[in-house]
Amino acid sequence: MQIPQHTMTQGLIFSIEEFAINDGPGIRKTVFLKGCPLRCAWCHNPEGLFGGPQIMHGRDGDELCGRFVRSTELAASLLKDSDFYTMSNGGVTFTGGEPTMQSDFLIEVLEMLKGKVHTALETSGFCPEPVFRRIVGLTDFVLFDIKAVNPEVHKRYTGVDNALILKNLDNLIRSGKPFVVRIPLIPGVNDSLEAMEQVHELIMDAPGLQRVEILRYHKTAGAKYPKVDMEYNPPFDTDAEPQIHNIFENSIVL
Amino acid sequence: MMTERISSLKDYFFDGKHHTVRRTPQMLGLDTLAVSFSEQNLPASMRASMMLEAMLDAERAVIFDGEQIVATRTITSVPSIFTEGEWKKIKESHYLHENGMLSNISPNFGAILEEGLESRKQRFMDRAASADAEGKLFVSSVVKSIEALQKFIQKYESCAVGMGKHDLAQVLHNIRAEGAGTFHEALQLLRFVHYGLWASGCYHNTLGRFDQYMYPYYKRDIDAGRLSRDEAYELLQSFFLSCNKDSDLYPGMQQGDNGQSMVLGGRDRSGRSLFNELSGMCLEASYDLNLIDPKINLRVDSGTPLEVFKLGARLTERGLGFPQYDNDDVVIPGLMRLGYDEEDAYDYVVAACWEFIIPGKAMDIVNIGALSLAAVVSESVDKLGSFSSFNEYYDWLEQDIRRRCVELSKQFGNLYVVPAPLYSAFMDGTLERARDITVGGKYNNFGIHGTGIATAVDSLSAIKKYVFEQKSITVDELQAALDANFEGYEDIYRKLRFEAPKMGRDDDYADSLATKLLNSFAKGLEGLTNERGGIFRAGTGTAMYYISHAASLKATPDGRKAGEVLPANYSPSMFLRHNGPVSVMKSFAKPELDHAINGGPLTIELDDTIFRNEENLEKLAMLIRSYVILGGHQLQLNTLKKEDLLDAKVHPENHRNLIVRVWGWSGYFVELDECYQDHVINRIKYSI
Numbered sequence: 001m002q003i004p005q006h007t008m009t010q011g012l013i014f015s016i017e018e019f020a021i022n023d024g025p026g027i028r029k030t031v032f033l034k035g036c037p038l039r040c041a042w043c044h045n046p047e048g049l050f051g052g053p054q055i056m057h058g059r060d061g062d063e064l065c066g067r068f069v070r071s072t073e074l075a076a077s078l079l080k081d082s083d084f085y086t087m088s089n090g091g092v093t094f095t096g097g098e099p100t101m102q103s104d105f106l107i108e109v110l111e112m113l114k115g116k117v118h119t120a121l122e123t124s125g126f127c128p129e130p131v132f133r134r135i136v137g138l139t140d141f142v143l144f145d146i147k148a149v150n151p152e153v154h155k156r157y158t159g160v161d162n163a164l165i166l167k168n169l170d171n172l173i174r175s176g177k178p179f180v181v182r183i184p185l186i187p188g189v190n191d192s193l194e195a196m197e198q199v200h201e202l203i204m205d206a207p208g209l210q211r212v213e214i215l216r217y218h219k220t221a222g223a224k225y226p227k228v229d230m231e232y233n234p235p236f237d238t239d240a241e242p243q244i245h246n247i248f249e250n251s252i253v254l
Numbered sequence: 255m256m257t258e259r260i261s262s263l264k265d266y267f268f269d270g271k272h273h274t275v276r277r278t279p280q281m282l283g284l285d286t287l288a289v290s291f292s293e294q295n296l297p298a299s300m301r302a303s304m305m306l307e308a309m310l311d312a313e314r315a316v317i318f319d320g321e322q323i324v325a326t327r328t329i330t331s332v333p334s335i336f337t338e339g340e341w342k343k344i345k346e347s348h349y350l351h352e353n354g355m356l357s358n359i360s361p362n363f364g365a366i367l368e369e370g371l372e373s374r375k376q377r378f379m380d381r382a383a384s385a386d387a388e389g390k391l392f393v394s395s396v397v398k399s400i401e402a403l404q405k406f407i408q409k410y411e412s413c414a415v416g417m418g419k420h421d422l423a424q425v426l427h428n429i430r431a432e433g434a435g436t437f438h439e440a441l442q443l444l445r446f447v448h449y450g451l452w453a454s455g456c457y458h459n460t461l462g463r464f465d466q467y468m469y470p471y472y473k474r475d476i477d478a479g480r481l482s483r484d485e486a487y488e489l490l491q492s493f494f495l496s497c498n499k500d501s502d503l504y505p506g507m508q509q510g511d512n513g514q515s516m517v518l519g520g521r522d523r524s525g526r527s528l529f530n531e532l533s534g535m536c537l538e539a540s541y542d543l544n545l546i547d548p549k550i551n552l553r554v555d556s557g558t559p560l561e562v563f564k565l566g567a568r569l570t571e572r573g574l575g576f577p578q579y580d581n582d583d584v585v586i587p588g589l590m591r592l593g594y595d596e597e598d599a600y601d602y603v604v605a606a607c608w609e610f611i612i613p614g615k616a617m618d619i620v621n622i623g624a625l626s627l628a629a630v631v632s633e634s635v636d637k638l639g640s641f642s643s644f645n646e647y648y649d650w651l652e653q654d655i656r657r658r659c660v661e662l663s664k665q666f667g668n669l670y671v672v673p674a675p676l677y678s679a680f681m682d683g684t685l686e687r688a689r690d691i692t693v694g695g696k697y698n699n700f701g702i703h704g705t706g707i708a709t710a711v712d713s714l715s716a717i718k719k720y721v722f723e724q725k726s727i728t729v730d731e732l733q734a735a736l737d738a739n740f741e742g743y744e745d746i747y748r749k750l751r752f753e754a755p756k757m758g759r760d761d762d763y764a765d766s767l768a769t770k771l772l773n774s775f776a777k778g779l780e781g782l783t784n785e786r787g788g789i790f791r792a793g794t795g796t797a798m799y800y801i802s803h804a805a806s807l808k809a810t811p812d813g814r815k816a817g818e819v820l821p822a823n824y825s826p827s828m829f830l831r832h833n834g835p836v837s838v839m840k841s842f843a844k845p846e847l848d849h850a851i852n853g854g855p856l857t858i859e860l861d862d863t864i865f866r867n868e869e870n871l872e873k874l875a876m877l878i879r880s881y882v883i884l885g886g887h888q889l890q891l892n893t894l895k896k897e898d899l900l901d902a903k904v905h906p907e908n909h910r911n912l913i914v915r916v917w918g919w920s921g922y923f924v925e926l927d928e929c930y931q932d933h934v935i936n937r938i939k940y941s942i
Binding site: 084 | 833835879
């Protein structure tokens with residue numbers, strides 16, 4: 001596809017990881033897009049929250065976190081490696097932050113990759129519905145995060161209401177697209193049997209559901225906060241052992 | 255799984271309880287033999303067989319509780335057959351490789367297991383009639399050596415009888431004369447043959463294609479219903495265990511550097527995979543035992559099933575630093591390109607570390623020398639001012655490499671290797687030639703390691719980009735900065751170290767220079783021959799040179815300061831800001847590695863968190879397979895547990911079991927010299 005350079009959108013990314021092994025099928029390259037509308041209390045990538053470049057204190061001194069990249073440039077670099085990832089039936093995963101926040105950019109990149117390399121999207125689902133449907137339509141695989149079905153719990157621990165998220169979950173299910181549901185398991189927040197049953201209820205009949213991935217909370221989540229001059233004060237007991245109610249037919253605890 | 259028998263034997267040996275049976279050669283009067291040999295003016299070949307005979311006569315038969323595969327060294331070292339004065343004279347007129355003893359080749363184990371010692375001995379005896387004087391001497395030394403080994407086996411048989419171990423006694427009785435009839439006999443005979451090589455002072459004694467030559471015995475026993483898989487597995491573990499009980503006595507640069515490498519899998523000329531049930535059991539046994547020997551190599555190719563890579567990846571999790579993967583797609587054509595016959599190339603095995611050799615046939619000295627490519631580039635900086643373009647400079651550099659190769663090739667003249675009659679008995683062609691293997695075999699090639707490849711390539715990249723293309727650093731500035739070890743040249747230092755193109759980031763700018771440099775290295779050695787008519791093989795290993803070559807190297811144009819070490823083997827710079835293993839693999843697979851096929855793996859450190867679940871194991875297997883498909887020639891993966899290593903330096907007593915891969919071998923971390931410990935710890939920063 002020939003698109004004049006100057007019409008292409010720039011995106012802001014804060015990391016690209018090779019040999020990502022927990023972000024979808026096969027070996028993947030994961031692109032982290034900067035900026036997120038949620039403020040989850042357990043977030044382990046605080047440098048992905050703010051939607052602009054920022055200073056990050058590192059071992060070798062301060063560095064700028066976040067770099068702008070044109071969609072054409074990113075797509076070209078991803079396609080350069082695509083053969084390698086295809087060998088393991090892997091591909092490219094977009095995560096963040098919340099990747100759909102930079103929807104114009106993401107859509108352009110996905111359009112350029114379509115049919116050439118397997119793509120996956122990891123999303124909170126917090127995104128206008130038409131945009132979400134468009135992006136899902138361009139993606140081969142979705143990793144959909146569900147933090148809490150209970151609206152109050154969701155609002156309290158992520159800062160946003162989950163109505164839109166649940167609508168997009170429904171949009172995803174209706175699309176028939178293969179997807180996994182990811183549940184960050186936070187002790188005392190969303191680890192009760194009831195909370196799991198609520199998730200189960202929503203997804204049990206989804207034709208595209210591949211499996212449920214339960215991600216255990218790690219205390220190391222707080223490690224990067226001082227590097228971006230943020231404080232880490234999660235309003236839950238980080239030392240508590242979470243309950244594990246693995247009620248899903250096909251699931252894995254990571 | 256380990257049975258009770260295996261696990262208690264493992265503990266027994268690991269705790270060194272069997273060391274109580276050890277004696278020194280001095281205690282047995284063996285240390286004075288050289289003097290008496292010298293007084294009698296005996297030829298070396300005869301001395302070698304007499305020394306082996308004396309050693310094995312003085313050895314005791316010791317059978318530990320529960321042992322199924324016996325033979326333990328009780329004498330701590332093998333005395334020299336020459337007096338100090340004689341050694342001095344030999345050194346005056348000869349080139350000696352390392353300590354002068356035969357090392358780092360691979361016998362034809364399969365043939366001796368099949369034929370048996372008595373028949374082999376007989377054939378050598380029969381050869382005497384038609385041999386010349388030197389041949390007669392050689393043949394009689396071989397016969398004497400085999401007899402000594404047979405007597406030694408008999409001693410064990412009597413011991414077994416005395417202890418009422420009749421099954422074991424029967425095995426020992428059979429293999430003293432005959433070829434192996436069962437899996438147990440094959441393992442026990444192999445143990446004695448291997449033991450004999452060590453007892454004759456030869457070292458870096460490899461184990462070759464164990465799964466291939468051992469499989470027929472396994473299969474026959476299983477098919478006949480004589481042996482269950484579990485029984486066979488226990489015997490296999492017993493054999494593996496036996497490789498560990500004396501290994502602290504084996505000579506090497508550091509403890510663990512003993513060359514007991516074993517090669518599994520591979521394919522034949524029709525493309526058929528040779529990975530069999532026993533190959534899988536070997537990987538499993540190594541996983542279960544979690545010991546440094548034998549060191550496993552897995553021959554793979556682009557068609558190897560993912561399942562095989564998964565078995566390998568599972569063993570990688572142990573952190574033993576093996577299996578090492580060798581890619582048949584690259585190695586076989588590479589060896590053929592060097593002049594190895596097709597059937598021999600297909601039969602390749604791995605020497606002590608990573609060098610490719612032909613079992614039974616090659617008297618190659620694969621680690622005879624090294625060329626520091628980092629030094630070649632470093633020393634060229636003084637000349638930079640006389641060139642107007644990079645190409646002009648590089649043409650000169652290529653000639654300089656050639657000049658150095660020619661010079662290097664002349665250093666190994668009048669080579670002398672102490673005769674090895676017992677080893678010769680297990681090599682092909684020695685009978686027909688009636689000559690010791692140490693004077694030459696079918697192949698007599700020498701291998702030269704190319705060290706500091708990434709440092710050299712990164713330096714060339716920086717020179718090309720900043721001096722010749724951008725002209726942003728002048729020759730004078732670069733020279734001054736390097737002379738000052740970058741003191742006062744902070745900007746240049748950062749630019750060279752962090753911004754310049756580097757090998758390992760999938761950047762064609764640097765990687766194309768790697769291709770160029772490796773080709774120049776191979777070309778530099780092309781056409782050169784040694785005094786035995788062999789050729790010189792270019793390789794990508796470093797051995798211990800990554801420490802010594804770095805010590806004499808000043809600051810380099812890649813932003814490396816004086817004193818900073820070189821990467822081990824064929825690996826990215828120690829301070830590369832890498833994107834991840836995919837870029838590293840892609841970069842390192844780009845050069846035409848079949849042109850520089852002496853051996854030397856891409857080495858990647860893994861963080862042990864990768865092994866959190868079965869799924870990740872499969873992805874690691876996919877990663878390894880991808881490297882093989884890309885055309886990488888050899889791969890070594892090390893799993894590092896950072897906290898353990900750091901703590902082990904402070905509290906070695908708590909980490910006696912901690913195993914790391916050093917350069918081409920695995921050893922116990924706490925037994926290593928500090929410079930090697932630090933190199934390993936340094937590599938963690940770059941793990942994935």
